[in-house]
Amino acid sequence: MSNPYQGNPGQSGGQSPYGQQPQGGQGGWQPQAPQGGQQQGGYGQSAGSQPSAPQYGQGQQPSFGQSAGSQPSAPQYGQGQQPSSGQSAGSQPSAPQYGGSQPPPAPGAGQGQWGAAPTQVMHNQPGAGGQQGGYDNGGQWGAGNPPQQPPKKKSPVGKIVLFAGIGVLVIALVVGGVLFYNEQQRIKAEKAAAEAARIENERQITTAGETVTGFLESLKAGDLNAALAFAAEKPEGPLLTEEVFAAAAKAAPVGDITAEPAQVTQDPNGAYTTATVKASYTVDGKTVEKDWELTKSGEDWKLATITAPVTFGSTNLKVLVNGTEITTDKAEALPGKYTVTTDSEYMAFKSGSFTVVEPGAAVSWLADAAPTEKATTEGVAAVKESLNNCLKQKSLAPANCPFKFNTADGVNVDANSIKYTLEGDPFANAKLSVAGTVGTLPLTIRVGVTATGTRGSSKVTLKADPRDRNVIALVSLDGTKKVLWRAA
Secondary structure, eight states, rough: OTTTTTOTTTTTSSTTTOOOOOOOOOOOOOOOOOOOOOOOOOOOOTTTOOOOOTTTSSOOOOOOOOTTTTOOOOOTTOOOOOOOOTTTTTOOOOOOOOOOOSOOHHHHHTTTTTTTTOOOSSSSSOOTTOOOOOOOOSOSSSSOOOOOOOOOOOTTHHHHHHHHHHHHHHHHHHHHHHHHHHHHHHHHHHHHHHHHHHHHHHHHHHHHHHHHHHHHHHHHTOOOOHHHTSSSSOOOOOOOOOHHHHHHHHHSOOOEEEOOOOOOEETTTOOOOEEEEEEEEEEEEEEEEEEEEEEEEEEEEEEEEEEEEEEEEEOOOOOOEETTTSSSSEEEESSSSEEOSSSSSSHHHHHHSEEEEEEEEEEEEEEOOOEEEHHHHHHHHHHHHHHHHHOOOOOOOTTOOOOOOOOOOEEEEEEEEEEEEEEEEESSSSEEEEEEEEEEEEEEEEEEEEEEEEEEEEEEEEEEEEEEEEEEEEETTTTTOEEEEEOO
């Protein structure tokens, strides 16, 4: 197979080194003679002869294997054609160049950029007996498509920025969503906490008020154990027994109970600590308005004070409060009316009762004992009996009597003749006083005496007119009714 690039050596009119021209007048391109008279030589010319460069604007050269009129691939700029086998060494044809005095065409419409080399793809590498392939891609010689630049690779920076922006947006949305959710949850939790705090506050107010009214109701019912259960510290004492308190509550029951809403306080940690409840009630006919102080004990409200201190005056008598002996000078008592007595038949306390109206309000009881009616009757009777016995004595100086008479010297009194007389009623205005079990009765008596006797051998008559004598009769009220007389 003949080499299409090879011509007869030395001939200038041989075949074109770019292949055979198309037949029948098909559009191709003809090698133009270089300007300035230079002759374009083909392949096979002697070394040093340069073929003229084809000019743009001429007909296109079909590539090898293409039909007439097809577009040939553009030769690579700056790269000469490889000689086919059979050419002599050193007779390489020069690559088409923009040569001579003719300037290269300026870059313009439909042309490639000046200096940019079209890509030449060779199907076969030259070798022994091989053919050199034509141009597959690249620019074309002549008018038509200019040499094309290879497409630029798109930089990945844009995609990276895009994906980074999307990632930041997603993260921002996620973080914003989380923050929004957390904020909503916080607001919801705050509202729930505020509502729970409001409900708890109302519950504490209610239970504090119920503590006060419950205590007063237990007083009204005379229920000692229920009343003591409301105390922060359970009090003790001789007056805090069921027998004593039941009688006191019955004597002066609590009534007309009313209470206002409690005022509660909390510590810095929110724990409820104290409360105040204003309540009113009546006891023993008296209306009491009191601010009750409460303290928190676990889950319950407790009253700080539920009793009042009672002080007892000194006495030699036994003190009995609602039947229970009190051996101390002070004791605690719940609101109510308490009766005070003694075990003596002849003595009674003038202050026969005391009333505890309000817890915390101290009460003092005075032990002002006085003889009972029986004591007065029996004590005076014992003194009268003693005086009458004295008036019956046959002696001018009867023992343990409120009077005594003397005689002149040398007079012998006939004892059987002694006769005492009492003027008036010394007991008309007498008042018996009692100290312990001893009654004292001051008296003013008027006693006279008559008697007969002898002085030597002579008979004499003795007479003492009545006169006032101030005396005191002491009578024992222990049951013996013994009377002792003494001068006032």
